[in-house]
Amino acid sequence: MDKQLQRDLTKWLKSQSKLAKRWMMFSIGLGFTSGLLLIGQAALLANILHQLIIEHTDKYQLVNQFVGLIVIIGLRALCSWGREVCGYRCGEQIRLHIRQLILNRLQNLGPAYIKGKPAGVWASLVLEQVEEMQDFFARYLPQMSLAVLIPVVILVVVFPLNWAAGLIFLITAPLVPFFMALVGLGAADANRRNFKALQRLSGHFYDRLQGLSTLRLFNRVDAEAENLDAASHVLRKRTMEVLRLAFLSSAVLEFFSAISVAIVAVYFGFAFIGELNFGNYGVPVSLFTGLFVLVLAPEFYQPLRDLGTFYHAKAQAIGAAESIVEFLNIEADEMSNGDTPLPTPNAIHISVTDLEVLSPEGQVLAGPLSFSINTNEHVALVGPSGAGKTSLLNALLGFLPYRGSIKINDIELNQLKHDQWRQAISWVGQNPLLVHGTVRDNITLGNPSASNNDVDQVARQAYADEFIQRLEKGYEHHVGDRSGGLSVGQAQRIAVARAMLQNGAFWLLDEPTASLDANSERLVLESLALAVTNRTTLMVSHRLDQLHAMQRILVMDNGKLVQNGSFETISHQGLLAEMLTHTDKRDLDA
Template identity: 30%
Template sequence: MRSDRRKALQLAIDFVAPYRKALIGAFTALVFTAGITLSLGQGIRLLVDQGFVTGSPELLNQTVLLFFVLIGCLAVGTFARFYLVSWIGERVVADIRKQVFNHLIDLHPGFFETNRGLEIQSRLTTDTTVLQSVIGSTISVALRNLFMLIGGIILLFVTNAKLTSIVMLAVPLVVAPILIFGRRVRRLSRQSQDRVADVGSYVGEILGQIKIVQAYNHQPQDQARFGEVVEQAFDVARQRIRQRAWLIAVVILLILGAVGIMIWVGGQDVIAGEISGGELAAFVFYSMIVGGSVGSLSEVIGELQRAAGAAARIVELLQTESEITPPPLQPEPLPRPVQGRIDLEQVRFAYPGRPDVEVIRGMDLAIPAGQTLALVGPSGAGKSTLFDLLLRFFDPVAGCIRVDGVDVRDLDPAELRRCFALVSQNPALFYGSVADNIRYGRPDASDAEVEAAARVAHADEFIRGLPQGYDTRLGDAGLGLSGGQKQRIAIARALIMDAPILLLDEATSALDAQSEHLIQQALPELMANRTTLVIAHRLATVKHADRIAVLDQGELHGIGTHQELIHSDPLYARLAELQFKTPENA
């Protein structure tokens, strides 16, 4: 738990440090308002002793005027403090969100396979909102009350040391419950945030797959499960609230109880003529300030505990290191222009989540520049994994992959990926216009280049039929477009990249005959003068490839042309027989 506090403090210092001027201004306003508030006690003493007791209208007018001056100064100082502190809170949280997002987007994909994306999203939103509240408000309140507490105690001693000693007797009694309940609140705050993240993750998962949920009439089960998740979050929150409520109640009881005893003792002294009524009024005022400050601090502690938990979760994200990084020394450059030759040398690979299961087993494969190679084989053979390795989403556990003779681990990942254009089975489209999605890999592409790529991909006609043409905004994941339309936009996006190596992952497998026909017409232009790797289950789409590699259980089972494999590779012959009925008709 101390580690959480250290992380929270260090995170706040790192992000607040660039805004020293605003921080100094806020601190100055904070000290100023605290000083003015404490001065009000002396104003009350003068008001009673010189205004009320003397019966002088002139003195009363002077003290009341002084009182209003103090109030005016307090209002100005409070405005400056609130504005600057709130500005710092919003600015810092905006910086944290940007840094966390920038860090996450560069992490290796394996991280997101072992961590729920929606939970990470919750950290980026919910946890940073907690920090915003704390940095932009709670810390200011805590510091203000701390100054008021210290200043109030000093003025209590200055005003009357005897009465102050009565109040000080209650301090150890107040500190004890703060320490006891504070530990419990801190632990429960972290648990509460975890449960809230679970709620957000579950909502995102269900709403993201709402069609499947409703198609299977799974709403009752999901409602019940969500109810359990919400109740778990509520149970933890209830325990946290109960501990904080006990803390606040005990502190108020002890502090105000001490103030009550002090008023009784002070009243006896006023009656005996040992102190003036103004001194007692000022002392009561300072006592209330001290009591209120302690009570507020005890309440703020709970918020600070929540912030510590939120900061710890954010720091965990920021400290997560990507396993895919540029080489520590100067990255090796690729030859120019890139030809697109690919060599796999004794490549072995197992996913981090299943280190004992090799998905690729000692594979050797040479793909000359400009050649079209089809990858076929049963599901789980390792075809898509090869694409992940080529794009360096993962590194092999043994062996190496070379592009134009350069080991991909010696390249900057960004330079390597500029060599590839990917068209996946389920193309990813993003919220934005059609044109934005086509120029996704080349943001500087002109409108003319976007339209030219769309024409080659046989997408121009349907795009112009959309309400705003190329400026039509797409819904999430391309909502509103058919599978064939999405795929043609994805092909246009790959075309505009003009990359030397093309990766086609089941680009036509889920399409109707007409859409497949249009895309098959677009592919030759896309594949021309490029090294092309095609994953396909339907052999009819790849039988005319330069070569076909047959994969099975992570091993290269055979390689050759369609006709060669029909006669030399039993696995391919069996696949051909299943799809073409008889190998002879293939």
């Protein structure tokens, strides 16, 4: 990874820490207090041993000092507990913020952009990679401050007692961060490669899991298992590379810390036997001084060693932040969300003028288009696959950016409050999505406050109650995004009931009878015919035999609107006539 990029990512990570500055200051303060208590603990312990060994003081006279030692140990344990809690809260608050940034960005980019990558990639980005930042904020950043404050305080205490020991501390201390940085140079790169491998494996596995039935039917299970094995081998290799660097870093830090402590111990050993006579300001080295400094010696290097241990968390966070920052900074045209309320939400009319629908990257997907849909008018949108129908629907829903004009009740779409506009839409798609929850939860998705009577009524109108009553738990039957044991027709009728309960003034129907059997199609069409009465309706359909009931038909081809009129007017000419001819031939062949 480029060093400048590492610096930029580190700067971005530190800028996020300002959101939880209070928790971080609490964590640092408790760590510093624990360091001060440690000095007091070392002093009491050294004094007790000095009194017992050198002064031959009766142990009962030292009861107060023993009690003080126990109290200090308890207070240090309390500080350690508080520091862990504050560090966790700090990381949690920042992680929630970063995750919200990602979700807001995904919402702004819309479903059309999200479908461009496997679902597993987004799951890895939102879950695993954000989680990997926890230790950076909870441990590494507070430890950076403690790695300076605590050694400085120990030096301030040690130098007045023995300048030689203080000088040893001062000279050997930079070795720890120096070798920590030296070993950690490749850690960020290793973590970045690890996260890339994790993203690929997550996306690959999730997509294959969803299409397992298809893979089995085409006898591709073994081949895909080999692909998963290869992807998991790459992830395993990358993970071991990260762990190898982490273990190497810890070993190096422990080695140099041990050498430094040993130098201090050797100095005092020779000082006690009279071989060394410097560093003590002309006063003989006492047992208290030697024990006090020796007890503090490991603790002097401990904050630096902890920083080295948590340096791996920094490398992890930088590796995770690369994909997140890249996603947050992606240049894409977004559908702007205005703040103008939707006027007369109970009666919708739409006017489209010179519309060009754009992809998030700015590519023209359809257009220019010009048409209008009057209040309570029923309009069909037809055309061959790839004509641009889905792009037009995404633009009307506010999921894709556009050029030109889309006016809803004479207000430009990008000036409207999108939440309010979508609340006025009752949508039924060709692939009914049932969220995890009960049948009742799915019906009330757009209107959670609906009463049980309202739910029963729309279920009857959508002909869904006939199978819901046969379920063991009825409306409390649990379903999921794979329909949870319900047939496609049953799931579609639940989707129709859900749209009815929302009771929007604009009905948007995207192939509502696709993949349905004849009986389910009849029931769904009957319920929809009742629901869209006195409602503005736009229906996308490949079933041309359903067009007779529509007041007007829009025909698209290659992103352009090629026909616009009633069925009687345009069915004998142009693309619609060709489509009807092909449909009649297929029916005769059948």
